[in-house]
Amino acid sequence: MRLRDALDDYKRTAGHERLFSGERRTVTGRFTGGDGRLVHVAPDGGLRDFGYPLTGRTGLVRSRFGIEADDDVIWFDAAATSQRYVGDTTLVETVHETDVATVRRHDVAIGEAHLTHATVEPADDTELAADDFALVAYATFAPDGRDDRVGQLRFSDAIEVYHADEHDFLASATGFAELRGQLPTTFPELLDDSPVDLPRGRDEGRYEEERLSGEVIVDAPFVDGETTVGTLLTEPAETSRETARNDLSSLFDELDTPDALADAASGTVPTVPDPVPSRESVVADLRVLSLLSAETGLRIAGPDFDPYYQHSGGYGYTWFRDDAEISTFLLGADETLGLDLDDWHERSARMYVTTQREDGAWPHRVWPRDGSLAPGWANARIEDGPDVDYQADQTGSVIAFLSRARAVGVDVDGLDAALVDALASLDGTLGEDGRPVVCQNAWEDSVGRFTHTTATFLEAYGELALHGAGLTGEVTRDASADRDDAPPDPAAHARERARQVYDALDDVWVPERGCYALRETVHGEIDDRLDSATLALASAHRTYDALDADGAVDDDRLDRLVSHVETVVDGLAHETDEIAGLIRYEGDGWRRGDQHSEKVWTVSTAWGANACAELAVLLDAHDDSRAEELAERARDLLAHVSPGGSLCEPTGYLPEQFFDDGTPDSATPLGWPHAIRLATVALLDEHDLPSATPSAAADA
Template identity: 25%
Template sequence: MIKQPNVILGNDELLVTMGKKGDILGLFYPRRDHAQHVEESLACIHTGEKLLWTNDNDWHSIQNYIEDTNIVSTKLYHDSGIRISILDLVHPEVPVLIRRFKVQSQQKMSGKFFYYSNFNVGETSKKNSGFCDSEARLLAQYWQNYYIGIYGLPEFTEWQIGKAMDTIWWTNAKYDMEDGKLQRNKEDIGNINNAAGWDLELEADGANEFVIFIGAASSRSLLYKRMHELSKLPLEHIFEKTREHWVMWLAKKHVLKMPGLEGHNNLRQELFNAYNRALLMLYLLNDHEHGSFVAAPEFDSNFEKCGGYGFCWNRDSAEIVLALKHSGYPEYCDRFFKWCIQTQLPAGSWFQRYWLNGDIAPSWGNFEYSTQIDETGSTLHAMDIYYRILEGLKKVEFLEEVWVSVLRAAEYLMKRTKSGLHESCMDLWETYYGVFTYTNASIYAGLMGASHLAEENGESGMARRWKKRAEFIKQATIDRFWLQEGYFAKGILNEKLDKTIDASSLGAYIPFGMLSPTDPVERDMILFRIENIQKKLSIPINGGNGIKRYENDSYIDGNPWVVTTLWLSEAMFAFVLDLPNGKEGPYAEELKRLTVEGVKYLRWALAGATSTGLLPEQVDKSTGKPAWAIPLGWSGSLMLDNILLLDKICRRNAGNNEQG
């Protein structure tokens, strides 16, 4: 079943996704991509008369992050007068989720507090084993070397280990709670679930607190040790340690100033908050051992409506690590490019997508005609951008480390572009096979980057050869794909020119730099393309316009995407910075207009975030709510890029005002 989160939290080993009402949707351990151990995990209240599940529609919720942290506060209000406050955090050093429930009622109540879980440990419902250690007051479920455990404070007084099956309903822990009393079965095997129970005695406006520890480990003994040691610590101590961990990590960031935005309807503070949230979110999508990123926490593992998102694409991750570097976190580039060296295929290219440990992932890109050549171009381009930022010995060491990988990738791109346009492959949207503007632009950037690295490495012959091919690709792309209407065609499909306007054609300028605003002809091409994308791909919602991927897009109802909208605003901001500034300059009005419009798109993206500030892939074109993959790492990286560019514009404008 597809379940999209409203919030995520975790540490280096554990990633947890939750719904708006605090129900756990995903529990990923020990990596962000595998294994996902939860089918269902949430609290419920037995009032003495009936069972109230906390994810029912009868509950109203308010959910947010504690400022500058990945600690979550959820408040639930029931029509009957019951209130539940949930504080969720993951310890920064061990894979244990700690959940504090504070239950209140306007009326006196005598009932039960239950915590129910349907674990699929090892990402399977088969051959699991579960038990209740009544002496240690620990519920545990395991499969091979994956162990998931539940411990409570105060200790639970009743429990049930049962079959998660309707055919054996009388042992099923989910049904066992309905009469307000659990059977206390101690162990079972197969497709199983569990529940723990506590007495709930409330005076009018009184409160009871329950703390649930949900831990993961690779062995039974380690699980016991983790739960035992953590349960001895005061919750206030764990909370403060966790809060300090996130605050200290954020303290390394590049500091924003945004002068001149102070009076713009709280925009400055909204951007500060979005900047911090994007950084904190990307931390949680990163595999800290291998350096790779999941595109988004997996939510469609059965590939019901898509091919899944819980994998690493070089294209997305290359943009993410550069955004993090510009934001003050260079270590992500170091780890990711080491991962790229290890995952490069023998032919010199990179695969469509990978598991985080570098194994190739499920793919429909297994052949030359179905591969995504832009993944290789994007990776080479990012390596060169990172190299240009480095200084001193670090610069020399990085070039030495990546040179063989650069050489192999560049020669692969040469092989696939003999005619000036790339050979047939799959587009970046994983929808069409053909020859594409975006892919050609990525190859141009990859070969130009490789040429620069070759020159720096004393390989001038290779540098000239690769640069010549890049220039050939650029000219061929303009000659074949630029239309008199003022935009690039999508590409060649079925040997025919497809004149569909596609937002990805922005890649010819941002991020790949095939066109430059400093050239008068190319400057006009960029502006015409921006204008046509606005005209033909805008969808009005949330008081502004979002940008869909391309004309007649049918994927998930053809919604506008945060990625494409932020791509457009980034192009606008980059254009402003690429041209001379000045109140009386020849481009003054154009630069002002692009800045204003870029800010509108930026605000549109912020309006499409979850209540906790997470950026989705899309925004529902009918409701204006976050849609599909939540959160999407690519959206987060583009938000960072946009905010950093706008900060530069604000500082430049402030400097001009001071000079004036």
């Protein structure tokens, strides 16, 4: 996204009650990709690249499509449209209904290429034939993220837009009936109060506009009622100019029908076997997680809609908390549903080992394309200050996944050493009283000693105790290092630590509210607000319970867990005429706009469903009849984030948040709730727990 585009959006949306100015929103439209580029196809057909974190290439930052006939252009943003995914793929079909013709488009990103295949059907009341039309494409490229010092090269079959390292190509299978460039928004236009509608007409007084910008307008004629426009992002060191043009030409020849495009797109989403429960939901979750993944296996949290950090800290990065929990959820779902995700698990494990720091921890955020350090605000362990600005739960989440991955046979170099070093790091942030020391929380908006962080420690120690057989303190990342903090038997040590953390949770029990506190503040006070992140206690206790053949969780703790989960789910529940779900925590004021109450979050709602399901399984293992009621609550909450639920968009996507009037907001789709949804579907199916009473939501 260029600053020019952010300022244009600011002019159009400043003062809006539901829009935050300067953002590039993805709450409508669909993405295509999963094998390199990540391209957003807006309902009006506009294309925009969001794949920079995944590939390091910026590509398209603005586009607009329409049809031309008799020298008149009809832009699709003024047309009625409908949009869908084709089958289980990432192929997007968009139908534009204009007064003179219906245009059916199919958009797909394959590697670093993107193709738009279009067919035209003239309206019954027009005398125009299909081949009298041309597809008009206005495209703005920002190679290397630049909108200055950009140039164009014109060839008979393509246009090349370049700055230095990145070279972007635009071509058409039917050639160009016309092409031209133009200057981007000028300084006077930027300073004017009114936004500028682009593209402009030709400015014959500025000859350089044809060559010295990333903006091009092309007419691609329809031949036999069809045309295809394609783009390709390259670097000359990897792909020569001639090869790039030949690659696009080959794609035009090979992928010249919607069926061929669907076949090419099918490999980007794992095949979902039949039968599988909630198939529509499972397919949507795997599609989203494919779209958000880099070739390394690391994932962005969501499409980066706010790259200038005006209203957030950005989303186009890998957080090890989110990513490792997604990996763990995928691992469990794969075991139950048979999704054949071995490659995914292996790639994740390999990158966690690769990105681990010498102190055994993981940095705040990294670029998913290569694991290098990304901008962040919780890198205290890299700096020389105190560890307060550090998120210890991230290390706990990675340990839990690596332990489980090791148990199912994932074998990557350095995995055992990474676990031993991570254990030492976790120990270093555990207080003498058995709870994590002061650090940042999962929501990244405060510091303290958080119950959620404690839950991740319990889960990490528990998983390592369960699956750490064969680990020794002598196995470290640096075999020559003398690690006096590495226990000789890491699994036994983890078991002892798990018991210590389990007991320490009593310190944050709030009997007056029947729940565990959000945190202990830096001043030693108990903050007893309800926090959806504390729902992680359910999964952590189920892991801990497996440490003893007869069950390690005692009856008193089971009672407290039931009380806690029910109190949090009931206390954070929020319902309006348009939506129903859970807010993030009591007093959450982030991105409220003009809304006075907290917003509903899909992560929190999905977490509620998963926690109820995890607790139901735990109760069932203890022959506790309350399992039925918790299973029913899990299904009810799951229904809110399932297809047809108020928090699930028609695209199948889960936005991060919703306003009370049903307006979706923030990162869309967000990977974390999609993984939780998938895991919860699998968990309920695996254990087939009955509901206490019949519920329509049970079929969701």
